[in-house]
Amino acid sequence: MSMIRRVILGRRPYRTAVPRRAKDVMSNPDCRPITLGFRVWYLIASVGDLDTAAEYARLAAFSRIKGEATESTCELIIRSMCLHKRHKDAYDLYDFFFNKHKLIPTNNCCNCIIESRFQQGLVDEALDFHRSIISRGYPNEDTLRVLTKGLVQCGRLDQAKAFLKAEKFPYSNRPDHVAFNNLIQGFLDIGNLDKANLVLDEFKRAWSDWSDFALSWHKPNSLSLQYEQKVAFLMTTFMEYWFKQGKEMEAMKCYERCVVANKLPVRSDTGSALLKILLKYGKKTHAWALYHDMFDQSQSGISCLRLDSGTVKKMVDECFDIGRCSQAIETYNKARTNNKFLDNTYIITRCCENGMLSEAESLFAVSLGRGFGGADVAIFKTMIASYLNAGRVDDALKTSNMMIDSSLIEVSKLF
Incomplete structure (x- = not known):
C-alpha cells in the first residue's frame, strides 16, 4: 500500500449503517460543497480509492448549500462505481443520497443506475426504476439513449422501438x-x-415534425444543417454493415453520403465513427484525409466540430501500430496545441510501450509543469516501470520520491 493511501485510509472513521449527521460519517467533517467535490475527485482520479471517496462523498448529504457542486459530487461517485462494475455500491449511494436524505437526483445519476441494471442483465428492474423516477427534466435525451441501447443489447427491439415514439415526450x-x-x-x-x-425513415419523419415546431427559434438553414449531420451519423452504421457484408462499393456510397456529396462540416461524433470504420476496413488514405479535414474544421471554435480525445487517440494508435512513432507524437502534439482537454497520460504510456523513453521524459516534464492535476499517479507509475525496465534504477527511485512528494502536497491542500 502506498504512503499516500495509508495517510488517507488512516483517517477513515467508523460509520453507522444509516448516518443522520455528518459526524456519523467521520469525525471533524468538512461539508463545504466545492472543497468536498475536489476531495472526492482527487481520491478517484489520482489515488484510485473508491471506498474512501465514497466515505467523503456521503458528506454531500449534509452540506448546508444543496447546489451544483453537491450534485456533481453525487454524480461523480455513482458514475465511478458503475464504471468499475461496483453496481451494489452505486445503488447504495443512490439510495443514501436520494431516498434516505431526500436530495433531488440529477438525470445523470438516474441514467447511471439504469445503465448499471442493464449491465447486470436486470432488464425489468431497469425499466421499473425508470418508471419510478420523479425528477425535473426526466427523461432526457441521454436517458433514451441508455434505454434503447440496453433493450437492444438484450434483444428487446420492439420495446426499444416503443421508446422512440416522440408523442410520449415533450419536445x-x-x-x-x-x-x-x-x-x-x-x-x-x-x-x-x-x-x-x-x-431511418421514422427518424426523418420525427425530425420533420420537430423542425416544424422549432422554426420559431431556429433559422431554416441551421435546422437543415443539423438534419444532414444527424443523418450522416446514422449512415455510418449502414456503412459498417455493408463492409461486413463484403460490399465495399455500397459501404463507400454511405461514406460519400456522410462526407463528400454534401460537403458537410463533420461533427466529432460522426467523424470518430467514420475514422474507426475506415481504419478497420483498410481505407487508411480516406481516414487520414478525413482526419485532416476534421482538424482544419476544429479550428473554427465550434464545439461540435472539436476533435475529441478518442478521435486523436485513434490516429495516434494507427501511427504506432504501423511503426511511425515520430508521426504519432507529431499528430498528438498538434492536436494538443488546440485542445486543452487532452492530457499526456495516454501518449506517455504509448511512448514507454514503444521504447521511446526520452520522448516520454519530455512529455512527463511538461505534465509536471502544469501544477495541480498535471500528472497523476498513473503517469508516475508508468515512468517508474519504464526506468526499471531500462535499468535506470536511480531515475526510478527519484521519480518514486517525486510521486510521494507530489501526492503529499495535494493531500495537504485538500485534506
Whole structure:
C-alpha cells in the first residue's frame, strides 16, 4: 500500500449503517460543497480509492448549500462505481443520497443506475426504476439513449422501438439520432436491413415534425444543417454493415453520403465513427484525409466540430501500430496545441510501450509543469516501470520520491 493511501485510509472513521449527521460519517467533517467535490475527485482520479471517496462523498448529504457542486459530487461517485462494475455500491449511494436524505437526483445519476441494471442483465428492474423516477427534466435525451441501447443489447427491439415514439415526450426531451441509431444497429446486427431502413425513415419523419415546431427559434438553414449531420451519423452504421457484408462499393456510397456529396462540416461524433470504420476496413488514405479535414474544421471554435480525445487517440494508435512513432507524437502534439482537454497520460504510456523513453521524459516534464492535476499517479507509475525496465534504477527511485512528494502536497491542500 502506498504512503499516500495509508495517510488517507488512516483517517477513515467508523460509520453507522444509516448516518443522520455528518459526524456519523467521520469525525471533524468538512461539508463545504466545492472543497468536498475536489476531495472526492482527487481520491478517484489520482489515488484510485473508491471506498474512501465514497466515505467523503456521503458528506454531500449534509452540506448546508444543496447546489451544483453537491450534485456533481453525487454524480461523480455513482458514475465511478458503475464504471468499475461496483453496481451494489452505486445503488447504495443512490439510495443514501436520494431516498434516505431526500436530495433531488440529477438525470445523470438516474441514467447511471439504469445503465448499471442493464449491465447486470436486470432488464425489468431497469425499466421499473425508470418508471419510478420523479425528477425535473426526466427523461432526457441521454436517458433514451441508455434505454434503447440496453433493450437492444438484450434483444428487446420492439420495446426499444416503443421508446422512440416522440408523442410520449415533450419536445425538449425527445429521442435523438443516437437513440434511433441504437435501434438501427440492433436490426442490422440480426441482418434485418428493411427494418433498419424503416427506423431511418421514422427518424426523418420525427425530425420533420420537430423542425416544424422549432422554426420559431431556429433559422431554416441551421435546422437543415443539423438534419444532414444527424443523418450522416446514422449512415455510418449502414456503412459498417455493408463492409461486413463484403460490399465495399455500397459501404463507400454511405461514406460519400456522410462526407463528400454534401460537403458537410463533420461533427466529432460522426467523424470518430467514420475514422474507426475506415481504419478497420483498410481505407487508411480516406481516414487520414478525413482526419485532416476534421482538424482544419476544429479550428473554427465550434464545439461540435472539436476533435475529441478518442478521435486523436485513434490516429495516434494507427501511427504506432504501423511503426511511425515520430508521426504519432507529431499528430498528438498538434492536436494538443488546440485542445486543452487532452492530457499526456495516454501518449506517455504509448511512448514507454514503444521504447521511446526520452520522448516520454519530455512529455512527463511538461505534465509536471502544469501544477495541480498535471500528472497523476498513473503517469508516475508508468515512468517508474519504464526506468526499471531500462535499468535506470536511480531515475526510478527519484521519480518514486517525486510521486510521494507530489501526492503529499495535494493531500495537504485538500485534506
